[in-house]
Amino acid sequence: MNGITKAYQRQRPTLRQFGRDERGVTGLETAIILIAFVVVASVFAFTVLSTGIFSAERGKETIHAGLQQSRSSVELKGSVVANGVAKKVLSSANTTWTTANAASTTIANDTTDKKVGTASADLTVASTFTTGLVAYENASSTFDLSSLQSVKFWAKAASSTTANYYELVLDDTAGCGSPLEGIGIPVLTAATWKQVTLSITDNSDMTAVKCVGLKIRTDEGTNVINIDNVVAQGQATTILVTLANALEGEPVDMTEPGDADADGLSDSDSDHTMIATYTDKDQVARDIYWTSTFIGQNDSDDLLESGEKVELSLTLSGISGSACSSPVVGETKWDIELRAAGGGSVVIERTMPDLIDLVMNLN
Structure with a gap:
Protein backbone atom coordinates (compact mmCIF):
# COMPACT_ATOMS: atom_id res chain seq x y z
CA MET A 1 0.00 0.00 0.00
CA ASN A 2 2.76 2.38 0.81
CA GLY A 3 4.25 1.88 -2.63
CA ILE A 4 0.98 2.54 -4.35
CA THR A 5 0.36 5.63 -2.25
CA LYS A 6 3.77 7.02 -3.03
CA ALA A 7 3.27 6.37 -6.75
CA TYR A 8 -0.09 8.18 -6.67
CA GLN A 9 1.39 11.08 -4.85
CA ARG A 10 4.17 11.36 -7.42
CA GLN A 11 1.58 11.46 -10.27
CA ARG A 12 -0.88 13.89 -8.58
CA PRO A 13 -0.20 17.61 -9.26
CA THR A 14 0.39 19.70 -6.25
CA LEU A 15 -1.74 22.76 -5.42
CA ARG A 16 1.24 24.92 -6.25
CA GLN A 17 1.36 23.40 -9.75
CA PHE A 18 -2.34 24.12 -10.21
CA GLY A 19 -1.76 27.70 -9.20
CA ARG A 20 1.04 28.09 -11.68
CA ASP A 21 -1.13 26.69 -14.50
CA GLU A 22 -4.09 28.95 -13.65
CA ARG A 23 -1.89 31.98 -13.52
CA GLY A 24 -0.54 31.12 -16.96
CA VAL A 25 -4.00 30.83 -18.51
CA THR A 26 -5.23 34.03 -16.84
CA GLY A 27 -2.22 35.97 -18.04
CA LEU A 28 -2.71 34.81 -21.62
CA GLU A 29 -6.39 35.72 -21.57
CA THR A 30 -5.61 39.08 -20.06
CA ALA A 31 -3.01 39.75 -22.74
CA ILE A 32 -5.50 38.88 -25.48
CA ILE A 33 -8.16 41.12 -23.91
CA LEU A 34 -5.71 43.99 -23.56
CA ILE A 35 -4.59 43.64 -27.17
CA ALA A 36 -8.21 43.56 -28.35
CA PHE A 37 -9.04 46.60 -26.23
CA VAL A 38 -6.08 48.52 -27.63
CA VAL A 39 -7.09 47.64 -31.20
CA VAL A 40 -10.74 48.65 -30.64
CA ALA A 41 -9.71 51.83 -28.86
CA SER A 42 -7.36 52.70 -31.70
CA VAL A 43 -10.09 52.16 -34.29
CA PHE A 44 -12.55 54.19 -32.22
CA ALA A 45 -10.04 56.98 -31.71
CA PHE A 46 -9.30 57.06 -35.43
CA THR A 47 -13.01 57.20 -36.22
CA VAL A 48 -13.62 60.02 -33.74
CA LEU A 49 -10.59 61.93 -35.01
CA SER A 50 -11.68 61.51 -38.63
CA THR A 51 -15.22 62.59 -37.80
CA GLY A 52 -13.95 65.60 -35.91
CA ILE A 53 -11.71 66.67 -38.77
CA PHE A 54 -14.57 66.20 -41.26
CA SER A 55 -16.99 68.14 -39.04
CA ALA A 56 -14.48 70.92 -38.58
CA GLU A 57 -13.95 71.17 -42.33
CA ARG A 58 -17.70 71.19 -42.97
CA GLY A 59 -18.11 73.83 -40.29
CA LYS A 60 -15.47 75.99 -41.93
CA GLU A 61 -17.16 75.55 -45.30
CA THR A 62 -20.53 76.52 -43.80
CA ILE A 63 -19.04 79.60 -42.15
CA HIS A 64 -17.30 80.64 -45.36
CA ALA A 65 -20.49 80.06 -47.36
CA GLY A 66 -22.49 82.08 -44.85
CA LEU A 67 -19.99 84.93 -44.94
CA GLN A 68 -19.95 84.86 -48.73
CA GLN A 69 -23.75 84.91 -48.81
CA SER A 70 -23.89 87.77 -46.32
CA ARG A 71 -21.31 89.73 -48.27
CA SER A 72 -23.39 89.26 -51.43
CA SER A 73 -26.67 90.41 -49.87
CA VAL A 74 -28.68 93.62 -49.75
CA GLU A 75 -30.44 95.40 -46.90
CA LEU A 76 -33.45 97.71 -46.75
CA LYS A 77 -32.81 101.42 -46.30
CA GLY A 78 -35.48 103.99 -45.49
CA SER A 79 -39.21 103.85 -46.13
CA VAL A 80 -41.32 101.45 -48.15
CA VAL A 81 -43.65 103.38 -50.47
CA ALA A 82 -46.58 102.13 -52.55
CA ASN A 83 -48.13 103.81 -55.56
CA GLY A 84 -51.75 103.10 -56.36
CA VAL A 85 -54.93 104.03 -58.13
CA ALA A 86 -57.64 105.49 -55.90
CA LYS A 87 -61.13 104.00 -55.79
CA GLN A 233 -61.81 99.30 -55.77
CA GLY A 234 -58.57 101.21 -55.49
CA GLN A 235 -55.46 99.06 -55.73
CA ALA A 236 -51.70 99.27 -55.40
CA THR A 237 -49.74 99.21 -58.66
CA THR A 238 -46.08 99.44 -57.59
CA ILE A 239 -43.93 99.08 -54.47
CA LEU A 240 -40.83 101.27 -54.05
CA VAL A 241 -37.95 100.13 -51.82
CA THR A 242 -34.42 101.46 -51.34
CA LEU A 243 -31.58 98.95 -50.98
CA ALA A 244 -27.92 99.12 -50.00
CA ASN A 245 -25.06 96.64 -50.00
CA ALA A 246 -25.11 94.66 -46.73
CA LEU A 247 -21.94 94.55 -44.59
CA GLU A 248 -20.07 96.59 -47.21
CA GLY A 249 -19.64 93.30 -49.02
CA GLU A 250 -19.33 92.09 -52.58
CA PRO A 251 -21.00 94.12 -55.36
CA VAL A 252 -24.53 92.95 -56.19
CA ASP A 253 -25.58 92.84 -59.85
CA MET A 254 -28.70 94.97 -60.39
CA THR A 255 -29.12 94.45 -64.13
CA GLU A 256 -32.82 94.96 -64.84
CA PRO A 257 -34.96 92.11 -66.20
CA GLY A 258 -37.12 92.49 -69.30
CA ASP A 259 -40.91 92.54 -69.61
CA ALA A 260 -41.58 92.55 -73.34
CA ASP A 261 -45.24 91.51 -73.01
CA ALA A 262 -45.88 94.03 -70.19
CA ASP A 263 -47.58 91.43 -68.01
CA GLY A 264 -45.82 92.48 -64.82
CA LEU A 265 -43.55 89.40 -64.75
CA SER A 266 -39.89 89.21 -65.76
CA ASP A 267 -39.24 87.60 -69.13
CA SER A 268 -37.85 84.05 -68.98
CA ASP A 269 -34.73 85.05 -70.95
CA SER A 270 -33.79 87.84 -68.51
CA ASP A 271 -30.61 87.69 -66.43
CA HIS A 272 -32.59 87.25 -63.18
CA THR A 273 -29.94 88.95 -61.09
CA MET A 274 -32.54 89.77 -58.44
CA ILE A 275 -35.62 87.57 -57.96
CA ALA A 276 -38.64 89.32 -56.42
CA THR A 277 -41.51 87.20 -55.07
CA TYR A 278 -44.80 88.75 -53.90
CA THR A 279 -47.09 86.86 -51.48
CA ASP A 280 -50.43 87.58 -49.79
CA LYS A 281 -53.32 85.42 -48.57
CA ASP A 282 -54.74 85.07 -52.08
CA GLN A 283 -51.70 84.53 -54.26
CA VAL A 284 -47.97 84.07 -54.85
CA ALA A 285 -46.43 85.98 -57.77
CA ARG A 286 -42.88 84.82 -58.52
CA ASP A 287 -40.23 86.80 -60.37
CA ILE A 288 -42.24 90.01 -60.67
CA TYR A 289 -40.84 92.71 -62.93
CA TRP A 290 -38.79 95.54 -61.43
CA THR A 291 -36.77 98.54 -62.52
CA SER A 292 -33.92 100.24 -60.67
CA THR A 293 -32.72 103.81 -60.18
CA PHE A 294 -29.46 104.54 -58.37
CA ILE A 295 -29.73 107.31 -55.78
CA GLY A 296 -26.90 109.69 -54.95
CA GLN A 297 -23.29 108.57 -55.28
CA ASN A 298 -22.69 105.82 -57.85
CA ASP A 299 -20.27 104.97 -60.65
CA SER A 300 -22.96 104.55 -63.36
CA ASP A 301 -22.68 100.77 -63.71
CA ASP A 302 -25.27 98.13 -62.76
CA LEU A 303 -23.40 96.95 -59.66
CA LEU A 304 -24.64 97.92 -56.21
CA GLU A 305 -21.38 98.58 -54.40
CA SER A 306 -20.39 99.72 -50.93
CA GLY A 307 -21.73 103.21 -50.20
CA GLU A 308 -24.30 103.12 -53.02
CA LYS A 309 -28.10 103.00 -52.83
CA VAL A 310 -30.62 101.87 -55.41
CA GLU A 311 -34.40 102.31 -55.55
CA LEU A 312 -36.36 99.33 -56.88
CA SER A 313 -39.80 99.83 -58.39
CA LEU A 314 -41.64 96.49 -58.15
CA THR A 315 -44.59 95.99 -60.47
CA LEU A 316 -47.85 94.64 -59.06
CA SER A 317 -50.04 95.54 -62.03
CA GLY A 318 -48.82 95.44 -65.63
CA ILE A 319 -50.02 97.39 -68.66
CA SER A 320 -51.41 94.41 -70.58
CA GLY A 321 -51.75 92.11 -67.59
CA SER A 322 -51.02 91.80 -63.91
CA ALA A 323 -48.22 90.19 -61.96
CA CYS A 324 -50.83 89.56 -59.26
CA SER A 325 -53.85 87.49 -60.20
CA SER A 326 -55.88 89.28 -57.51
CA PRO A 327 -55.71 93.07 -57.07
CA VAL A 328 -53.77 94.35 -54.08
CA VAL A 329 -56.54 96.33 -52.40
CA GLY A 330 -56.95 98.06 -49.05
CA GLU A 331 -56.03 96.15 -45.86
CA THR A 332 -54.07 93.51 -47.80
CA LYS A 333 -51.22 92.07 -45.71
CA TRP A 334 -48.32 91.10 -47.96
CA ASP A 335 -44.61 90.33 -48.11
CA ILE A 336 -41.98 90.61 -50.83
CA GLU A 337 -38.80 88.53 -50.82
CA LEU A 338 -35.83 89.97 -52.72
CA ARG A 339 -33.14 87.36 -53.42
CA ALA A 340 -29.82 88.35 -54.96
CA ALA A 341 -28.35 85.94 -57.52
CA GLY A 342 -25.29 85.07 -55.42
CA GLY A 343 -26.42 85.81 -51.91
CA GLY A 344 -29.07 85.88 -49.25
CA SER A 345 -32.48 87.48 -49.26
CA VAL A 346 -34.33 90.31 -47.60
CA VAL A 347 -38.05 89.98 -46.75
CA ILE A 348 -40.28 93.05 -46.56
CA GLU A 349 -43.66 92.74 -44.78
CA ARG A 350 -46.33 95.44 -44.80
CA THR A 351 -50.11 95.98 -44.78
CA MET A 352 -51.92 98.25 -47.22
CA PRO A 353 -53.98 101.05 -45.68
CA ASP A 354 -57.75 100.80 -45.86
CA LEU A 355 -57.89 103.68 -48.33
CA ILE A 356 -55.67 103.21 -51.37
CA ASP A 357 -54.15 106.48 -52.57
CA LEU A 358 -51.75 107.65 -55.27
CA VAL A 359 -48.76 107.56 -52.88
CA MET A 360 -48.67 105.68 -49.56
CA ASN A 361 -45.87 105.51 -47.00
CA LEU A 362 -46.08 102.01 -45.51
CA ASN A 363 -43.71 102.49 -42.57
Whole structure:
Protein backbone atom coordinates (compact mmCIF):
# COMPACT_ATOMS: atom_id res chain seq x y z
CA MET A 1 0.00 0.00 0.00
CA ASN A 2 2.76 2.38 0.81
CA GLY A 3 4.25 1.88 -2.63
CA ILE A 4 0.98 2.54 -4.35
CA THR A 5 0.36 5.63 -2.25
CA LYS A 6 3.77 7.02 -3.03
CA ALA A 7 3.27 6.37 -6.75
CA TYR A 8 -0.09 8.18 -6.67
CA GLN A 9 1.39 11.08 -4.85
CA ARG A 10 4.17 11.36 -7.42
CA GLN A 11 1.58 11.46 -10.27
CA ARG A 12 -0.88 13.89 -8.58
CA PRO A 13 -0.20 17.61 -9.26
CA THR A 14 0.39 19.70 -6.25
CA LEU A 15 -1.74 22.76 -5.42
CA ARG A 16 1.24 24.92 -6.25
CA GLN A 17 1.36 23.40 -9.75
CA PHE A 18 -2.34 24.12 -10.21
CA GLY A 19 -1.76 27.70 -9.20
CA ARG A 20 1.04 28.09 -11.68
CA ASP A 21 -1.13 26.69 -14.50
CA GLU A 22 -4.09 28.95 -13.65
CA ARG A 23 -1.89 31.98 -13.52
CA GLY A 24 -0.54 31.12 -16.96
CA VAL A 25 -4.00 30.83 -18.51
CA THR A 26 -5.23 34.03 -16.84
CA GLY A 27 -2.22 35.97 -18.04
CA LEU A 28 -2.71 34.81 -21.62
CA GLU A 29 -6.39 35.72 -21.57
CA THR A 30 -5.61 39.08 -20.06
CA ALA A 31 -3.01 39.75 -22.74
CA ILE A 32 -5.50 38.88 -25.48
CA ILE A 33 -8.16 41.12 -23.91
CA LEU A 34 -5.71 43.99 -23.56
CA ILE A 35 -4.59 43.64 -27.17
CA ALA A 36 -8.21 43.56 -28.35
CA PHE A 37 -9.04 46.60 -26.23
CA VAL A 38 -6.08 48.52 -27.63
CA VAL A 39 -7.09 47.64 -31.20
CA VAL A 40 -10.74 48.65 -30.64
CA ALA A 41 -9.71 51.83 -28.86
CA SER A 42 -7.36 52.70 -31.70
CA VAL A 43 -10.09 52.16 -34.29
CA PHE A 44 -12.55 54.19 -32.22
CA ALA A 45 -10.04 56.98 -31.71
CA PHE A 46 -9.30 57.06 -35.43
CA THR A 47 -13.01 57.20 -36.22
CA VAL A 48 -13.62 60.02 -33.74
CA LEU A 49 -10.59 61.93 -35.01
CA SER A 50 -11.68 61.51 -38.63
CA THR A 51 -15.22 62.59 -37.80
CA GLY A 52 -13.95 65.60 -35.91
CA ILE A 53 -11.71 66.67 -38.77
CA PHE A 54 -14.57 66.20 -41.26
CA SER A 55 -16.99 68.14 -39.04
CA ALA A 56 -14.48 70.92 -38.58
CA GLU A 57 -13.95 71.17 -42.33
CA ARG A 58 -17.70 71.19 -42.97
CA GLY A 59 -18.11 73.83 -40.29
CA LYS A 60 -15.47 75.99 -41.93
CA GLU A 61 -17.16 75.55 -45.30
CA THR A 62 -20.53 76.52 -43.80
CA ILE A 63 -19.04 79.60 -42.15
CA HIS A 64 -17.30 80.64 -45.36
CA ALA A 65 -20.49 80.06 -47.36
CA GLY A 66 -22.49 82.08 -44.85
CA LEU A 67 -19.99 84.93 -44.94
CA GLN A 68 -19.95 84.86 -48.73
CA GLN A 69 -23.75 84.91 -48.81
CA SER A 70 -23.89 87.77 -46.32
CA ARG A 71 -21.31 89.73 -48.27
CA SER A 72 -23.39 89.26 -51.43
CA SER A 73 -26.67 90.41 -49.87
CA VAL A 74 -28.68 93.62 -49.75
CA GLU A 75 -30.44 95.40 -46.90
CA LEU A 76 -33.45 97.71 -46.75
CA LYS A 77 -32.81 101.42 -46.30
CA GLY A 78 -35.48 103.99 -45.49
CA SER A 79 -39.21 103.85 -46.13
CA VAL A 80 -41.32 101.45 -48.15
CA VAL A 81 -43.65 103.38 -50.47
CA ALA A 82 -46.58 102.13 -52.55
CA ASN A 83 -48.13 103.81 -55.56
CA GLY A 84 -51.75 103.10 -56.36
CA VAL A 85 -54.93 104.03 -58.13
CA ALA A 86 -57.64 105.49 -55.90
CA LYS A 87 -61.13 104.00 -55.79
CA LYS A 88 -63.85 105.38 -58.03
CA VAL A 89 -67.45 105.61 -56.79
CA LEU A 90 -69.57 104.51 -59.76
CA SER A 91 -72.86 104.94 -57.89
CA SER A 92 -73.48 106.12 -54.35
CA ALA A 93 -77.16 105.12 -54.80
CA ASN A 94 -78.15 108.27 -52.95
CA THR A 95 -80.18 109.35 -55.99
CA THR A 96 -82.83 107.31 -57.76
CA TRP A 97 -81.72 104.93 -60.52
CA THR A 98 -83.51 104.98 -63.87
CA THR A 99 -85.79 102.12 -64.86
CA ALA A 100 -85.11 100.32 -68.13
CA ASN A 101 -88.62 98.83 -68.22
CA ALA A 102 -91.25 101.03 -66.59
CA ALA A 103 -94.04 98.51 -67.19
CA SER A 104 -92.40 95.74 -65.15
CA THR A 105 -90.11 97.48 -62.66
CA THR A 106 -90.51 100.03 -59.88
CA ILE A 107 -87.50 102.08 -58.85
CA ALA A 108 -87.18 104.07 -55.62
CA ASN A 109 -84.71 105.46 -53.10
CA ASP A 110 -84.79 103.59 -49.80
CA THR A 111 -83.60 105.95 -47.07
CA THR A 112 -84.28 103.41 -44.33
CA ASP A 113 -82.76 100.15 -45.60
CA LYS A 114 -79.25 101.20 -46.62
CA LYS A 115 -75.57 100.49 -45.87
CA VAL A 116 -73.66 103.63 -46.90
CA GLY A 117 -74.70 107.25 -47.32
CA THR A 118 -78.29 108.47 -47.25
CA ALA A 119 -80.09 105.84 -49.34
CA SER A 120 -79.91 102.65 -51.38
CA ALA A 121 -81.38 101.93 -54.82
CA ASP A 122 -84.58 99.92 -54.33
CA LEU A 123 -85.45 97.90 -57.47
CA THR A 124 -88.74 95.95 -57.58
CA VAL A 125 -89.20 93.44 -60.40
CA ALA A 126 -92.75 92.35 -61.29
CA SER A 127 -93.74 88.84 -62.37
CA THR A 128 -94.23 90.13 -65.92
CA PHE A 129 -90.51 90.90 -66.20
CA THR A 130 -88.48 88.11 -67.82
CA THR A 131 -84.82 88.92 -68.53
CA GLY A 132 -82.77 91.97 -69.45
CA LEU A 133 -81.73 95.32 -68.02
CA VAL A 134 -83.69 96.30 -64.91
CA ALA A 135 -82.29 99.75 -64.06
CA TYR A 136 -79.17 101.89 -64.36
CA GLU A 137 -77.47 105.09 -63.29
CA ASN A 138 -75.55 107.38 -65.63
CA ALA A 139 -72.44 109.04 -64.21
CA SER A 140 -72.06 112.80 -64.42
CA SER A 141 -68.58 112.23 -65.87
CA THR A 142 -66.77 109.19 -67.23
CA PHE A 143 -64.52 106.90 -65.21
CA ASP A 144 -61.22 105.38 -66.36
CA LEU A 145 -61.21 101.82 -65.02
CA SER A 146 -58.45 100.52 -67.29
CA SER A 147 -56.05 100.13 -64.35
CA LEU A 148 -58.59 98.71 -61.88
CA GLN A 149 -59.58 95.07 -61.58
CA SER A 150 -62.55 94.77 -59.25
CA VAL A 151 -65.88 96.28 -58.25
CA LYS A 152 -67.36 96.15 -54.75
CA PHE A 153 -70.90 97.00 -53.61
CA TRP A 154 -73.65 96.09 -51.16
CA ALA A 155 -76.65 94.01 -52.24
CA LYS A 156 -79.76 92.69 -50.51
CA ALA A 157 -82.52 90.60 -52.12
CA ALA A 158 -85.98 90.05 -50.64
CA SER A 159 -85.87 86.41 -51.77
CA SER A 160 -82.83 84.15 -52.02
CA THR A 161 -81.28 84.02 -55.48
CA THR A 162 -79.14 81.56 -57.39
CA ALA A 163 -75.64 82.43 -58.55
CA ASN A 164 -75.57 84.73 -61.60
CA TYR A 165 -79.30 85.44 -61.44
CA TYR A 166 -78.42 89.13 -61.26
CA GLU A 167 -75.64 90.73 -63.29
CA LEU A 168 -73.82 94.02 -62.77
CA VAL A 169 -73.14 95.79 -66.07
CA LEU A 170 -70.60 98.48 -66.98
CA ASP A 171 -70.96 100.55 -70.13
CA ASP A 172 -69.25 103.47 -71.83
CA THR A 173 -72.56 104.76 -73.19
CA ALA A 174 -75.50 106.32 -71.34
CA GLY A 175 -78.37 103.97 -70.56
CA CYS A 176 -76.18 100.82 -70.46
CA GLY A 177 -77.53 99.77 -73.85
CA SER A 178 -74.34 98.00 -75.00
CA PRO A 179 -72.42 96.88 -71.91
CA LEU A 180 -68.66 96.52 -72.06
CA GLU A 181 -68.93 93.76 -69.48
CA GLY A 182 -71.57 91.98 -67.44
CA ILE A 183 -70.43 90.31 -64.23
CA GLY A 184 -72.57 87.68 -62.52
CA ILE A 185 -73.52 88.32 -58.89
CA PRO A 186 -73.12 85.35 -56.51
CA VAL A 187 -75.85 83.80 -54.36
CA LEU A 188 -77.80 86.24 -52.19
CA THR A 189 -79.55 85.07 -49.01
CA ALA A 190 -83.05 86.41 -48.46
CA ALA A 191 -83.30 89.70 -46.53
CA THR A 192 -79.56 89.81 -45.80
CA TRP A 193 -77.14 92.53 -46.82
CA LYS A 194 -74.02 91.14 -48.50
CA GLN A 195 -70.89 92.98 -49.59
CA VAL A 196 -70.08 91.64 -53.04
CA THR A 197 -66.70 91.85 -54.78
CA LEU A 198 -66.59 91.12 -58.51
CA SER A 199 -63.52 90.81 -60.73
CA ILE A 200 -63.41 92.72 -64.00
CA THR A 201 -62.44 90.25 -66.71
CA ASP A 202 -61.18 92.73 -69.32
CA ASN A 203 -60.54 96.35 -68.40
CA SER A 204 -58.54 97.27 -71.49
CA ASP A 205 -61.47 99.15 -73.09
CA MET A 206 -62.82 100.69 -69.89
CA THR A 207 -61.20 104.08 -70.29
CA ALA A 208 -64.48 106.04 -70.20
CA VAL A 209 -67.16 104.16 -68.26
CA LYS A 210 -70.38 106.18 -68.21
CA CYS A 211 -73.07 103.86 -66.84
CA VAL A 212 -73.57 101.16 -64.20
CA GLY A 213 -76.66 98.98 -64.22
CA LEU A 214 -78.37 95.79 -63.02
CA LYS A 215 -79.53 93.02 -65.34
CA ILE A 216 -81.49 89.80 -64.80
CA ARG A 217 -80.13 86.76 -66.64
CA THR A 218 -82.86 84.19 -65.90
CA ASP A 219 -86.60 84.54 -65.30
CA GLU A 220 -87.38 83.59 -61.69
CA GLY A 221 -90.46 85.72 -61.06
CA THR A 222 -90.99 88.62 -58.68
CA ASN A 223 -88.17 89.92 -56.52
CA VAL A 224 -86.88 93.06 -54.85
CA ILE A 225 -83.22 93.99 -54.61
CA ASN A 226 -81.42 96.89 -52.95
CA ILE A 227 -78.07 98.09 -54.30
CA ASP A 228 -75.76 100.47 -52.43
CA ASN A 229 -72.38 102.14 -52.93
CA VAL A 230 -71.00 100.64 -56.16
CA VAL A 231 -67.23 101.26 -56.12
CA ALA A 232 -64.36 100.30 -58.41
CA GLN A 233 -61.81 99.30 -55.77
CA GLY A 234 -58.57 101.21 -55.49
CA GLN A 235 -55.46 99.06 -55.73
CA ALA A 236 -51.70 99.27 -55.40
CA THR A 237 -49.74 99.21 -58.66
CA THR A 238 -46.08 99.44 -57.59
CA ILE A 239 -43.93 99.08 -54.47
CA LEU A 240 -40.83 101.27 -54.05
CA VAL A 241 -37.95 100.13 -51.82
CA THR A 242 -34.42 101.46 -51.34
CA LEU A 243 -31.58 98.95 -50.98
CA ALA A 244 -27.92 99.12 -50.00
CA ASN A 245 -25.06 96.64 -50.00
CA ALA A 246 -25.11 94.66 -46.73
CA LEU A 247 -21.94 94.55 -44.59
CA GLU A 248 -20.07 96.59 -47.21
CA GLY A 249 -19.64 93.30 -49.02
CA GLU A 250 -19.33 92.09 -52.58
CA PRO A 251 -21.00 94.12 -55.36
CA VAL A 252 -24.53 92.95 -56.19
CA ASP A 253 -25.58 92.84 -59.85
CA MET A 254 -28.70 94.97 -60.39
CA THR A 255 -29.12 94.45 -64.13
CA GLU A 256 -32.82 94.96 -64.84
CA PRO A 257 -34.96 92.11 -66.20
CA GLY A 258 -37.12 92.49 -69.30
CA ASP A 259 -40.91 92.54 -69.61
CA ALA A 260 -41.58 92.55 -73.34
CA ASP A 261 -45.24 91.51 -73.01
CA ALA A 262 -45.88 94.03 -70.19
CA ASP A 263 -47.58 91.43 -68.01
CA GLY A 264 -45.82 92.48 -64.82
CA LEU A 265 -43.55 89.40 -64.75
CA SER A 266 -39.89 89.21 -65.76
CA ASP A 267 -39.24 87.60 -69.13
CA SER A 268 -37.85 84.05 -68.98
CA ASP A 269 -34.73 85.05 -70.95
CA SER A 270 -33.79 87.84 -68.51
CA ASP A 271 -30.61 87.69 -66.43
CA HIS A 272 -32.59 87.25 -63.18
CA THR A 273 -29.94 88.95 -61.09
CA MET A 274 -32.54 89.77 -58.44
CA ILE A 275 -35.62 87.57 -57.96
CA ALA A 276 -38.64 89.32 -56.42
CA THR A 277 -41.51 87.20 -55.07
CA TYR A 278 -44.80 88.75 -53.90
CA THR A 279 -47.09 86.86 -51.48
CA ASP A 280 -50.43 87.58 -49.79
CA LYS A 281 -53.32 85.42 -48.57
CA ASP A 282 -54.74 85.07 -52.08
CA GLN A 283 -51.70 84.53 -54.26
CA VAL A 284 -47.97 84.07 -54.85
CA ALA A 285 -46.43 85.98 -57.77
CA ARG A 286 -42.88 84.82 -58.52
CA ASP A 287 -40.23 86.80 -60.37
CA ILE A 288 -42.24 90.01 -60.67
CA TYR A 289 -40.84 92.71 -62.93
CA TRP A 290 -38.79 95.54 -61.43
CA THR A 291 -36.77 98.54 -62.52
CA SER A 292 -33.92 100.24 -60.67
CA THR A 293 -32.72 103.81 -60.18
CA PHE A 294 -29.46 104.54 -58.37
CA ILE A 295 -29.73 107.31 -55.78
CA GLY A 296 -26.90 109.69 -54.95
CA GLN A 297 -23.29 108.57 -55.28
CA ASN A 298 -22.69 105.82 -57.85
CA ASP A 299 -20.27 104.97 -60.65
CA SER A 300 -22.96 104.55 -63.36
CA ASP A 301 -22.68 100.77 -63.71
CA ASP A 302 -25.27 98.13 -62.76
CA LEU A 303 -23.40 96.95 -59.66
CA LEU A 304 -24.64 97.92 -56.21
CA GLU A 305 -21.38 98.58 -54.40
CA SER A 306 -20.39 99.72 -50.93
CA GLY A 307 -21.73 103.21 -50.20
CA GLU A 308 -24.30 103.12 -53.02
CA LYS A 309 -28.10 103.00 -52.83
CA VAL A 310 -30.62 101.87 -55.41
CA GLU A 311 -34.40 102.31 -55.55
CA LEU A 312 -36.36 99.33 -56.88
CA SER A 313 -39.80 99.83 -58.39
CA LEU A 314 -41.64 96.49 -58.15
CA THR A 315 -44.59 95.99 -60.47
CA LEU A 316 -47.85 94.64 -59.06
CA SER A 317 -50.04 95.54 -62.03
CA GLY A 318 -48.82 95.44 -65.63
CA ILE A 319 -50.02 97.39 -68.66
CA SER A 320 -51.41 94.41 -70.58
CA GLY A 321 -51.75 92.11 -67.59
CA SER A 322 -51.02 91.80 -63.91
CA ALA A 323 -48.22 90.19 -61.96
CA CYS A 324 -50.83 89.56 -59.26
CA SER A 325 -53.85 87.49 -60.20
CA SER A 326 -55.88 89.28 -57.51
CA PRO A 327 -55.71 93.07 -57.07
CA VAL A 328 -53.77 94.35 -54.08
CA VAL A 329 -56.54 96.33 -52.40
CA GLY A 330 -56.95 98.06 -49.05
CA GLU A 331 -56.03 96.15 -45.86
CA THR A 332 -54.07 93.51 -47.80
CA LYS A 333 -51.22 92.07 -45.71
CA TRP A 334 -48.32 91.10 -47.96
CA ASP A 335 -44.61 90.33 -48.11
CA ILE A 336 -41.98 90.61 -50.83
CA GLU A 337 -38.80 88.53 -50.82
CA LEU A 338 -35.83 89.97 -52.72
CA ARG A 339 -33.14 87.36 -53.42
CA ALA A 340 -29.82 88.35 -54.96
CA ALA A 341 -28.35 85.94 -57.52
CA GLY A 342 -25.29 85.07 -55.42
CA GLY A 343 -26.42 85.81 -51.91
CA GLY A 344 -29.07 85.88 -49.25
CA SER A 345 -32.48 87.48 -49.26
CA VAL A 346 -34.33 90.31 -47.60
CA VAL A 347 -38.05 89.98 -46.75
CA ILE A 348 -40.28 93.05 -46.56
CA GLU A 349 -43.66 92.74 -44.78
CA ARG A 350 -46.33 95.44 -44.80
CA THR A 351 -50.11 95.98 -44.78
CA MET A 352 -51.92 98.25 -47.22
CA PRO A 353 -53.98 101.05 -45.68
CA ASP A 354 -57.75 100.80 -45.86
CA LEU A 355 -57.89 103.68 -48.33
CA ILE A 356 -55.67 103.21 -51.37
CA ASP A 357 -54.15 106.48 -52.57
CA LEU A 358 -51.75 107.65 -55.27
CA VAL A 359 -48.76 107.56 -52.88
CA MET A 360 -48.67 105.68 -49.56
CA ASN A 361 -45.87 105.51 -47.00
CA LEU A 362 -46.08 102.01 -45.51
CA ASN A 363 -43.71 102.49 -42.57
